[in-house]
Amino acid sequence: MKLFIQTILYSIFCLTCLTSCSNKGVFIPNGQPLESIDFAARIGQTPDSDPYEVKNVFLDANLLYISVQYDGSCSGKDVVEMIGNEVLSDAMVPVRQVKLAIRSNDATCKEFRNRTFIINIRELTGIKERDFETDLQIYGWRQTVRYVFVP
Numbered sequence: 001m002k003l004f005i006q007t008i009l010y011s012i013f014c015l016t017c018l019t020s021c022s023n024k025g026v027f028i029p030n031g032q033p034l035e036s037i038d039f040a041a042r043i044g045q046t047p048d049s050d051p052y053e054v055k056n057v058f059l060d061a062n063l064l065y066i067s068v069q070y071d072g073s074c075s076g077k078d079v080v081e082m083i084g085n086e087v088l089s090d091a092m093v094p095v096r097q098v099k100l101a102i103r104s105n106d107a108t109c110k111e112f113r114n115r116t117f118i119i120n121i122r123e124l125t126g127i128k129e130r131d132f133e134t135d136l137q138i139y140g141w142r143q144t145v146r147y148v149f150v151p
Contacts (some may be wrong), residue, residue: 001034040120041082041098047099054140055114061150066100066138067116073106080117084124090132093146094126099139125149 041064052070059065064082072078080102100117103128104110126134130151135144 002142028136031034035118037120038083038100038117040122041084041124043084043086043123046083046085046099047081047101048103049099050104052101052102052140054081054138056116056136057145060149062120062122064121064136064145064147065116066119067114068100068102069112069114070102071104071110072102072115073104074109077105079103079105081116082119084120084136088126091135093133093135094138095135095144096124096126097137097139098124103136107125121147122149 008128026064050070052068054068056067065083080100082098082099082100085097121136122128124136125132125147128149128151130149132149134147134149136147137144
């Protein structure tokens with residue numbers, strides 16, 4: 001009897017595991033992805049920027065989420081880019097200085113904006129190799145961000 005109960009419990013456990021691992025679809029009402037990348041970071045000379053304040057930074061794989069407050073143009077067609085310094089520090093984990101540059105297209109009309117940009121930062125790694133670590137010093141942010149490259 002004891003063996004019979006153990007067999008039934010084991011069977012129920014296996015069925016539960018098998019059915020819980022099936023693919024479940026995510027409902028997206030308009031058929032679009034939930035988030036889209038705003039732009040890709042690049043390496044180069046840092047251009048001038050209008051003032052802004054970095055409120056939060058979050059890293060998820062190769063995407064950097066950076067929340068900022070700034071005075072943007074009323075049209076909303078501001079030029080925003082993230083540029084990394086060409087030079088990497090010579091440390092155990094290389095450090096790259098990075099700056100977000102925001103330039104308003106319309107100086108006559110400004111409005112206060114809170115915005116989170118989603119940036120592909122693959123170009124900011126030291127070496128494009130799986131799990132290669134690079135520390136990013138983001139201008140306006142209080143601490144370095146450890147970026148681990150994902151191919």
